[in-house]
Amino acid sequence: MEGRCKFEKERHIRFFTRNLQVLPSRYQVLDSNRLTIAFFALSGLDVLNALDRLTSPNKEEIIEWIYSLQVIPDRNGANSQKCGFRGSFTNGVSTDKTNQSHHDFDSSHIAMTYTGLACLLILGDDLSRVDKYGCLQGVKALQMKDGSFESTLDGSENDMRFIYCACCVCTILDDFSAIDRDLAVQYIMKSKSYDGAFGQGPGHESHGGSTYCAISSLLMLNRFGSALSLPDIRKLQRWCVNAQNAGFHGRPHKDDDTCYSFWIGASLKLIGSFDLFDWDENEQFILSTQDSVIGGFGKWPQSHPDALHSYTGLCGLTMMGLYDLNPITPALNITVKASNHMFSLHRKWAEQGTKVDNPLTTMNSLGGHMGSTLGAFVLGAGVVVLPWLYSYFFPSKIK
Ligand SMILES: [Zn+2]
Numbered sequence: 001m002e003g004r005c006k007f008e009k010e011r012h013i014r015f016f017t018r019n020l021q022v023l024p025s026r027y028q029v030l031d032s033n034r035l036t037i038a039f040f041a042l043s044g045l046d047v048l049n050a051l052d053r054l055t056s057p058n059k060e061e062i063i064e065w066i067y068s069l070q071v072i073p074d075r076n077g078a079n080s081q082k083c084g085f086r087g088s089f090t091n092g093v094s095t096d097k098t099n100q101s102h103h104d105f106d107s108s109h110i111a112m113t114y115t116g117l118a119c120l121l122i123l124g125d126d127l128s129r130v131d132k133y134g135c136l137q138g139v140k141a142l143q144m145k146d147g148s149f150e151s152t153l154d155g156s157e158n159d160m161r162f163i164y165c166a167c168c169v170c171t172i173l174d175d176f177s178a179i180d181r182d183l184a185v186q187y188i189m190k191s192k193s194y195d196g197a198f199g200q201g202p203g204h205e206s207h208g209g210s211t212y213c214a215i216s217s218l219l220m221l222n223r224f225g226s227a228l229s230l231p232d233i234r235k236l237q238r239w240c241v242n243a244q245n246a247g248f249h250g251r252p253h254k255d256d257d258t259c260y261s262f263w264i265g266a267s268l269k270l271i272g273s274f275d276l277f278d279w280d281e282n283e284q285f286i287l288s289t290q291d292s293v294i295g296g297f298g299k300w301p302q303s304h305p306d307a308l309h310s311y312t313g314l315c316g317l318t319m320m321g322l323y324d325l326n327p328i329t330p331a332l333n334i335t336v337k338a339s340n341h342m343f344s345l346h347r348k349w350a351e352q353g354t355k356v357d358n359p360l361t362t363m364n365s366l367g368g369h370m371g372s373t374l375g376a377f378v379l380g381a382g383v384v385v386l387p388w389l390y391s392y393f394f395p396s397k398i399k
Contacts, residue, residue, distance in 0.1 A: 004284065005284070005287035006287075006292075007287060007290075007317075007322075007323045008292050008295055009048060009323065011291075011296075012048060012290070012296060012297075012314065013045065013048050013053055014294075014295050015295030015296035015310060016040075016044040016050075016295075016307075016310070017041075017045065017054065019037060019040070019041040020038065020042070020054070020057060021056070021057070031090045032086075032087045033111075033112070034087055034088040035069060035086075035087045035088065035112045035119070036115045038062065038066075039118055039119050039122075040307035040310065041307060042062070042119050042123065043118065043122055043333070043338075044307075044310060046326060046334070047311075047314045047315065047325050047328065048314065049324075049326050059124070063120065063123055063125050066085070069087070069089075070083075070084075070116070070130070070134075071084055071085065071102075071138070072134050073131065073134045074102040078102065079102040080137040080138070081137055081138060081153055082102075082106065082107040082108055082153050083108055083137055083138040084109070084110065084112070084116075084135050084138035084139070084169070085108050085109070085112040085113045085115075085116035085117070086107065086108055086109060086112055087109055087111075087112040107153055108138045109151050110138070110142055110149060110150075110152070110162050110165040110169070111151060111162070113135055114169050114172075117135075117168075117169060117172045117173070118172070118332070118333070118334050121172065121334060121341055121342050122335070122338045126345060127172075127173075127345060132175070135169060135173060136170070136173060136175060136177065139166050139170065139178040140179070142162065142166065143166070143179065143183065143184070144158050146158075146183070146186075146187055147163075147180065147183030147184045147185070147187030148160070148162065148163055148187045148201065149162035151165075158201075159201050159210070160199075160200050160213040160214055161209070161210070161213055163187065163188065163214075163217050164214075164217050166178070166184075167216070167217045167220035167221060168332060168333075170220070171220050174345075174346045174349060179221070181221050181222075181223065184221060185221060185227055188217060188218060188227070189227055191204065191210070192214075192232075193206040195235065195239050196232060196236045196239050197211045197236060197239040197240070198210050205251060206251070207250050207251055208240075208243060208248065208249070208250035208251070208267070209259075211240070211264070211267050212264070212267045215236075215271065216270065216330070216331040219270060233271055236267075237268070237276060240264050240273070241268070241273070241276050243264050244277045244278065244281070244282065246282070246285040247260065247261050247286060248260035248263075248264040248265065250263065255300060256285055256300075257300065257309075258286055258289045258297050258298065258299055258300075258313045258316070259308060259309050259312040261285070261312065261315075261316025261317075262313075262316050262319075263312070265282070265315075265316050265319050265320075266319065266331075266333075270331060274319065282316065283317065283320060283322060286313045286317055288301045289301050289309065290305070291305040295310075296309075297309045297310045297313035297314070315333070
């Protein structure tokens with residue numbers, strides 16, 4: 001690769017702040033997913049340690065906008081299975097402010113619930129206005145008989161991506177009562193291919209994105225140690241490491257693509273194998289995809305920058321400890337700072353005994369406190385695992 005590229009930090013900050021104000025016309029098709037774009041921009045600014053650069057819209061305005069996207073239970077709870085967050089007002093209208101009735105076509109989307117909650121954490125909100133009961137009912141309603149999740153109650157694809165989103169929502173709300181863990185783990189393990197990595201579902205080809213979702217979900221479900229043996233982990237390591245050319249690609253024989261420096265890089269981080277690939281080549285590939293004029297990163301060199309690849313490119317760089325970027329918690333895909341804020345809220349809720357505010361009925365809490373189960377990660381003598389692995393996952397909980 002000729003010449004080393006300079007990291008354009010200031011241009012990336014401006015790229016993300018611009019993404020919060022106005023977007024190119026090609027983003028029109030993503031109108032119903034605005035919350036995810038906001039997530040990439042806000043978490044990107046957080047990784048760049050530049051959240052204080054937000055002026056308009058400022059943090060308070062963004063927090064209000066996110067809460068306006070919350071689908072809350074009506075007075076009778078008739079829509080509770082559709083609760084959570086919607087991505088924009090494209091697919092729904094706000095629940096009646098007096099909380100009397102809901103609109104039949106108004107529904108949450110599980111990826112928006114995850115990214116909405118993550119954005120609130122990133123902005124330092126205390127989640128006090130989140131209807132936790134509604135969010136959890138919304139998640140619970142989306143689990144399918146095979147253990148996977150669909151994204152919205154009106155019907156959608158069901159696969160590993162939405163298991164991951166469900167796990168993130170339950171982790172942020174510190175309550176796993178909405179997930180049948182055994183069924184979810186069964187689905188994940190049935191999606192493990194002969195090569196050791198994971199596809200979107202049983203029988204599907206292994207893929208970098210679904211592998212990241214599977215590993216992260218097993219960790220959040222607290223089943224990583226019991227579900228994967230040492231030979232399983234070695235196969236997984238091999239598959240991930242072989243996905244590097246200069247950067248990483250998601251499937252064999254595909255071109256390198258910026259986002260896989262995160263999806264596969266984070267997978268390697270989570271299994272304690274991040275030192276097994278060529279960091280310098282990876283760094284140079286990521287930098288080759290940055291736009292040195294308008295900022296941001298594209299999928300490939302010379303391609304247009306977009307919010308997703310810009311954020312995942314930065315995550316790839318910060319996992320290698322480069323450019324003084326804020327570190328991330330790989331499994332939740334937010335900064336360590338944001339996840340520490342989440343843990344402080346969990347402690348507060350535990351002290352106040354207000355884990356879930358349920359206005360309609362009493363939900364059983366199946367637990368889900370990952371902090372109490374560090375021992376489960378220890379696979380045996382000579383094994384890679386891992387209090388160490390745990391420290392990558394939740395650094396703040398290591399005493
Ligand atoms: Zn990509």
